[in-house]
Amino acid sequence: MAKIKRNRNGTRKDVIIAKAAKLFREKGFSATSMRDLAEHVGVEAASLYNHISSKAEILQEICFKIANNFMSHIEEVDATPNKSAIEKIQAILRFHIKQMLDNYEEVYVSDREWKHLTDPYLSNIQSQRRTYRQRFASVIEDGIRKGEIKPIDAPTAVLIMLHAVSGIESWHRSKKKIAGEVLEDNMVQILVDGLRKQA
Amino acid sequence: MAKIKRNRNGTRKDVIIAKAAKLFREKGFSATSMRDLAEHVGVEAASLYNHISSKAEILQEICFKIANNFMSHIEEVDATPNKSAIEKIQAILRFHIKQMLDNYEEVYVSDREWKHLTDPYLSNIQSQRRTYRQRFASVIEDGIRKGEIKPIDAPTAVLIMLHAVSGIESWHRSKKKIAGEVLEDNMVQILVDGLRKQA
DNA sequence: ATAAAATGCTAACAATTGTTAGCGTGTTTT
DNA sequence: AAAACACGCTAACAATTGTTAGCATTTTAT
Numbered sequence: 001m002a003k004i005k006r007n008r009n010g011t012r013k014d015v016i017i018a019k020a021a022k023l024f025r026e027k028g029f030s031a032t033s034m035r036d037l038a039e040h041v042g043v044e045a046a047s048l049y050n051h052i053s054s055k056a057e058i059l060q061e062i063c064f065k066i067a068n069n070f071m072s073h074i075e076e077v078d079a080t081p082n083k084s085a086i087e088k089i090q091a092i093l094r095f096h097i098k099q100m101l102d103n104y105e106e107v108y109v110s111d112r113e114w115k116h117l118t119d120p121y122l123s124n125i126q127s128q129r130r131t132y133r134q135r136f137a138s139v140i141e142d143g144i145r146k147g148e149i150k151p152i153d154a155p156t157a158v159l160i161m162l163h164a165v166s167g168i169e170s171w172h173r174s175k176k177k178i179a180g181e182v183l184e185d186n187m188v189q190i191l192v193d194g195l196r197k198q199a
Numbered sequence: 200m201a202k203i204k205r206n207r208n209g210t211r212k213d214v215i216i217a218k219a220a221k222l223f224r225e226k227g228f229s230a231t232s233m234r235d236l237a238e239h240v241g242v243e244a245a246s247l248y249n250h251i252s253s254k255a256e257i258l259q260e261i262c263f264k265i266a267n268n269f270m271s272h273i274e275e276v277d278a279t280p281n282k283s284a285i286e287k288i289q290a291i292l293r294f295h296i297k298q299m300l301d302n303y304e305e306v307y308v309s310d311r312e313w314k315h316l317t318d319p320y321l322s323n324i325q326s327q328r329r330t331y332r333q334r335f336a337s338v339i340e341d342g343i344r345k346g347e348i349k350p351i352d353a354p355t356a357v358l359i360m361l362h363a364v365s366g367i368e369s370w371h372r373s374k375k376k377i378a379g380e381v382l383e384d385n386m387v388q389i390l391v392d393g394l395r396k397q398a
Numbered sequence: 399a400t401a402a403a404a405t406g407c408t409a410a411c412a413a414t415t416g417t418t419a420g421c422g423t424g425t426t427t428t
Numbered sequence: 429a430a431a432a433c434a435c436g437c438t439a440a441c442a443a444t445t446g447t448t449a450g451c452a453t454t455t456t457a458t
Contacts, residue, residue: 028314112311115225115227152388156370164363186351187359190355190356194388194389
């Protein structure tokens, strides 16, 4: 009987979810079995159910935690006065990149594996993602109207930004990594300059 | 006994692979069962094995077909004389976008599901992807050296380009789509302007 | 027309899946 | 000390998985 070791301030459930996020990222939600997960946690599969109610619940927790995280950040940025559109975009972009660097496993999983949620969670997350993209797009459209940003299709720009960021996955997997801050600056520079209206 | 209907010039195996690509995209490789696939093909699961040898083989065929496709294109572009770095990047980018528009299912699957290959195919595809990215990066580095492109980290730029393109998935899923050509032009413009050295 | 090949079917297999029941032990609360 | 709880275990379940064997039927080649 080897108990699950908690980190300070964390429940055993948290430990399970963290390990699950790692496995879901590596092999995908469907290809990860509960016995797989149990082994990495250091316990028998059945014991997991003392802490979680189902495999699906794990994915739900991951997805909604991350979604809320991003949603509240964009609302915060949006509400900040005296910020140009470009500055707002930079803030959003940097937040995405930082999250992808610090909270890699869960952010990645929530981005790639949400399709395996089932209703009502599926519909819920889909609608959250939609409104997030729309908020992002309207920041861009605002910038176009003000002449800060060149006249492009805003949803396309959003799509580029969000997916570019998720490419940080291959940075994580690469052997010779540049520093995280350098990566961040490079990404922001390339992407923002792509939007900026040139004089 | 309902036979698999072939399209002209296509084998029954091709039909199976095409349907599989669609399902693999929608639900992922692991979450797609052979009985699932069989149903969409209009046949019993066991009958599929008259045309393919395993589920794994289907994924292999998809991944390597697409990988070869991209590999031979970049070689072609690379070998073209009298082309600036920017022009080469545009060519590569437009090819990716066109592939993602015309050959959506298979391109997307090969990009997202290659992790489920097993050795030796896994190692093979990993190395192909690596060399592809390196080739792409060296086009960019060439452009930096010639002063066409601003001094940025080339691997980061590659990562942005490739992942941005894969975002076309959400364009496919969206209700109100702009035209494919408009999407292409927008993407190329944003991404290339992000690289270009401003005067 | 006959033989050979292609292609479908049903039935079954061993393995793996997520999950539950029931029990024991250790820990906390009363 | 007793009662309640938390948390681990083994064993088992029904469902689903990829795949094979064996046979029937249709299509193609001789």
